[in-house]
Amino acid sequence: MKRAVDRILVQQEPYPAILMSPVGDFIQSNDAAVRFFSQFVPIEKMLRFTNVYELFFSEDGFKPFIRNWGQLAPHMLAFIKQEVFELEPGNDAYRLYNRLLKSSDLERNWQHELAAEDQTPLFQMELMLGERNLALFSTYTTMGSPHDVTLQELRLECFFPADESTEAFFSE
Numbered sequence: 001m002k003r004a005v006d007r008i009l010v011q012q013e014p015y016p017a018i019l020m021s022p023v024g025d026f027i028q029s030n031d032a033a034v035r036f037f038s039q040f041v042p043i044e045k046m047l048r049f050t051n052v053y054e055l056f057f058s059e060d061g062f063k064p065f066i067r068n069w070g071q072l073a074p075h076m077l078a079f080i081k082q083e084v085f086e087l088e089p090g091n092d093a094y095r096l097y098n099r100l101l102k103s104s105d106l107e108r109n110w111q112h113e114l115a116a117e118d119q120t121p122l123f124q125m126e127l128m129l130g131e132r133n134l135a136l137f138s139t140y141t142t143m144g145s146p147h148d149v150t151l152q153e154l155r156l157e158c159f160f161p162a163d164e165s166t167e168a169f170f171s172e
Contacts (some may be wrong), residue, residue: 012030012032016037022083023092023096040062045061053100062127065128067126072123075123077100077101080100081097125137135161135166136161
């Protein structure tokens, strides 16, 4: 299975891809993810985080660079909550979810607002890199089959340009 995952990560180039656990614990990424995300947060700082979601929600991570944080965070939290509540109660993932909720700066009624708004299957992440606006969407894949529980512990998030200027950025 490792060879298959490695091939998927290479095939995703020049766009970022991250392999993680269901609750966002970092496992592996492709070179494009390192190149791209280190333009926002230095690698030394990124390595302090073992959890992808904590890296995104942290003021020391990507949060200051996400232009549409107010729109994106509720969707990310809802997704993380769905993953967490599939796990056994009392798991560390529940504490992770509560930490992320506190650090998100969302209004207390964020879930009601999320339920009321038009649900779209794709969520765009808008990033600010210096003076440049970049827009990405991602796909999220659960690896495995009903016959292999360990594979179901793997999640692959692949990022893609959401507009022509972002696509041009990755071609440079």
